[in-house]
Amino acid sequence: xxxxxxxxxxxxxxxxxxxxxxxxxxxxxxxxxxxxxxxxxxxxxxxxxxxxxxxxxxxxxxxxxxxxxxxxxxxxxxxxxxxxxxxxxxxxxxxxxxxxxxxxxxxxxxxxxxxxxxxxxxxxxxxxxxxxxxxxxxxxxxxxxxxxxxxxxxxxxxxxxxxxxxxxxxxxxxxxxxxxxxxxxxxxxxxxxxxxxxxxxxxxxxxxxxxxxxxxxxxxxxxxxxxxxxxxxxxxxxxxxxxxxxxxxxxxxxxxxxxxxxxxxxxxxxxxxxxxxxxxxxxxxxxxxxxxxxxxxxxxxxxxxxxxxxxxxxxxxxxxxxxxxxxxxxxxxxxxxxxxxxxxxxxxxxxxxxxxxxxxxxxxxxxxxxxxxxxxxxxxxxxxxxxxxxxxxxxxxxxxxxxxxxxxxxxxxxxxxxxxxxxxxxxxxxxxxxxxxxxxxxxxxxxxxxxxxxxxxxx
Numbered sequence: 303x304x305x306x307x308x309x310x311x312x313x314x315x316x317x318x319x320x321x322x323x324x325x326x327x328x329x330x331x332x333x334x335x336x337x338x339x340x341x342x343x344x345x346x347x348x349x350x351x352x353x354x355x356x357x358x359x360x361x362x363x364x365x366x367x368x369x370x371x372x373x374x375x376x377x378x379x380x381x382x383x384x385x386x387x388x389x390x391x392x393x394x395x396x397x398x399x400x401x402x403x404x405x406x407x408x409x410x411x412x413x414x415x416x417x418x419x420x421x422x423x424x425x426x427x428x429x430x431x432x433x434x435x436x437x438x439x440x441x442x443x444x445x446x447x448x449x450x451x452x453x454x455x456x457x458x459x460x461x462x463x464x465x466x467x468x469x470x471x472x473x474x475x476x477x478x479x480x481x482x483x484x485x486x487x488x489x490x491x492x493x494x495x496x497x498x499x500x501x502x503x504x505x506x507x508x509x510x511x512x513x514x515x516x517x518x519x520x521x522x523x524x525x526x527x528x529x530x531x532x533x534x535x536x537x538x539x540x541x542x543x544x545x546x547x548x549x550x551x552x553x554x555x556x557x558x559x560x561x562x563x564x565x566x567x568x569x570x571x572x573x574x575x576x577x578x579x580x581x582x583x584x585x586x587x588x589x590x591x592x593x594x595x596x597x598x599x600x601x602x603x604x605x606x607x608x609x610x611x612x613x614x615x616x617x618x619x620x621x622x623x624x625x626x627x628x629x630x631x632x633x634x635x636x637x638x639x640x641x642x643x644x645x646x647x648x649x650x651x652x653x654x655x656x657x658x659x660x661x662x663x664x665x666x667x668x669x670x671x672x673x674x675x676x677x678x679x680x681x682x683x684x685x686x687x688x689x690x691x692x693x694x695x696x697x698x699x700x701x702x703x704x705x706x707x708x709x710x711x712x713x714x715x716x717x718x719x720x721x722x723x724x725x726x727x728x729x730x731x732x733x734x735x736x737x738x739x740x741x742x743x744x745x746x747x748x749x750x751x752x753x754x755x756x757x758x759x760x761x
Contacts, residue, residue, distance in 0.1 A: 444476030517619025544577025
């Protein structure tokens with residue numbers, strides 16, 4: 303099939319980004335600072351370095367440097383699987399009968415099966431450079447844990463992963479991959495930490511959450527010599543690393559003079575969405591584009607669409623600094639949705655601020671309709687998408703069908719963050735028609751909101 307625009311647009315190695323794009327540096331109204339939970343003053347590097355790697359902390363607190371150089375040692379790691387393809391969804395366009403042009407940036411071709419490797423590599427690299435020997439982390443659906451296990455094996459570091467209990471039950475093969483790379487995997491909450499034991503005392507049958515798993519991973523990191531904690535989403539240095547997605551996508555589109563009208567990404571903590579939109583949002587802030595940006599979250603964990611904008615802890619055990627974000631409360635436990643990577647109570651501070659300022663839209667989608675879209679996409683495009691990514695697919699299809707109604711030829715770009723080959727139990731449930739749509743009631747949300755700290759900035 304011959305097209306003026308190729309089905310797959312690739313960059314050469316020479317065209318790969320040499321810098322990360324720091325969106326905060328170009329924001330006119332910046333996110334509120336991270337606060338120390340004891341003093342309620344902005345955190346310093348000294349406050350964060352007992353938990354995180356020093357370079358990650360430096361990047362976390364830097365809101366002035368627009369372009370951050372990617373070290374040679376990380377560029378070498380990226381070359382093993384990047385650049386990733388930007389794909390024109392010709393078959394999906396034809397199936398929908400839409401005049402829209404649909405493109406997706408596919409991040410699922412590495413062994414971790416997702417975009418998570420883009421930050422796992424840098425964080426492991428910085429840990430090695432700092433002379434550390436161990437790392438701890440959490441994982442929901444398992445993509446981040448798998449990516450971190452790969453990166454630690456590459457750089458020669460030991461890793462302990464606290465995996466949300468329900469996800470470890472739903473995705474045993476993810477656990478197997480992590481362990482094959484040499485990582486230790488512990489279902490969370492567990493009896494191996496004080497935080498885990500406290501959570502189990504309150505609810506022995508809990509399915510767990512990312513907030514629980516973070517508490518356990520942080521506790522283990524601070525109690526272990528030559529060890530630090532690494533995080534796969536939410537924090538600003540993670541969004542910085544993920545900007546390679548948006549930079550590559552923009553460079554590929556620029557080759558053909560294409561400017562997206564709508565950019566869509568799934569959103570749990572915000573890493574892939576923030577990375578995809580970064581350079582495009584920078585253009586919008588500068589007044590150089592009118593692109594719409596849409597975050598898509600599960601209706602079962604609606605931190606954007608039903609959350610509160612407040613300072614909150616990033617974990618259930620209340621061990622982390624306070625971040626002002628869209629949050630459901632650190633004590634919120636979402637239902638056992640198959641999109642485990644989106645089951646987090648809060649959203650990155652940059653994306654939260656963009657949402658509050660009207661630069662970013664958000665939608666919440668129910669699980670069954672998300673899987674309907676995933677199956678449609680799989681049948682015509684030939685890629686089995688992860689449940690998380692399928693949220694973006696759902697809204698991309700909705701926007702393309704809207705173009706069909708109006709006759710407008712818009713350019714739609716969405717992030718396909720990973721493959722669904724470790725999520726076959728979810729597809730089995732879909733085929734057996736046993737998927738359910740559990741949407742929290744207002745009463746459920748109030749229980750989560752009650753866990754948001756009562757501090758002056760939240761009143």
